[in-house]
Amino acid sequence: MNISPEHDKVFRTxxxxxxxxDLEAYLSCFADDLRLEDIALDSxxxxxxxxxxxxRTWFDAFHxxxxxxxxxxxxxxxxxxxxxxxxxxxxxxxxxxxxxAVMGRRFTKHGLSVFTFSPEGRFRTEVSYWNLTTITxxxx
Numbered sequence: 001m002n003i004s005p006e007h008d009k010v011f012r013t014x015x016x017x018x019x020x021x022d023l024e025a026y027l028s029c030f031a032d033d034l035r036l037e038d039i040a041l042d043s044x045x046x047x048x049x050x051x052x053x054x055x056r057t058w059f060d061a062f063h064x065x066x067x068x069x070x071x072x073x074x075x076x077x078x079x080x081x082x083x084x085x086x087x088x089x090x091x092x093x094x095x096x097x098x099x100x101a102v103m104g105r106r107f108t109k110h111g112l113s114v115f116t117f118s119p120e121g122r123f124r125t126e127v128s129y130w131n132l133t134t135i136t137x138x139x140x
Contacts, residue, residue, distance in 0.1 A: 031118035061094035107138040
């Protein structure tokens with residue numbers, strides 16, 4: 001599916017920021033009135049301060065990330081989903097993910113994230129679906 005160039009730019013900035021551990025670029029993709037839900041981690045984030053803390057912890061725990069966007073899905077109310085593949089190497093601790101991890105192990109996970117956009121063209125909501133067991137098997 002084709003999406004607008006403006007939305008594509010936000011998705012590309014988001015993906016690149018994860019690959020380069022660029023916290024400020026990552027945060028710039030999100031509106032101030034954000035809501036992120038990670039189904040696998042049973043986690044909800046509703047403000048940028050909390051998002052900054054969580055993403056910094058993620059960046060400290062995983063390096064050499066590669067995120068590939070595998071296409072887009074358009075919803076009836078303007079939401080946009082993207083299928084993705086993420087690979088990374090474990091170098092630290094991330095709650096509920098790396099409890100028994102072997103440092104230096106690499107994992108690959110596949111998922112789907114569904115986004116809505118603010119009037120300014122930034123992500124307002126994100127709901128992500130992926131399988132935690134897939135990572136656990138690869139890093140322990």
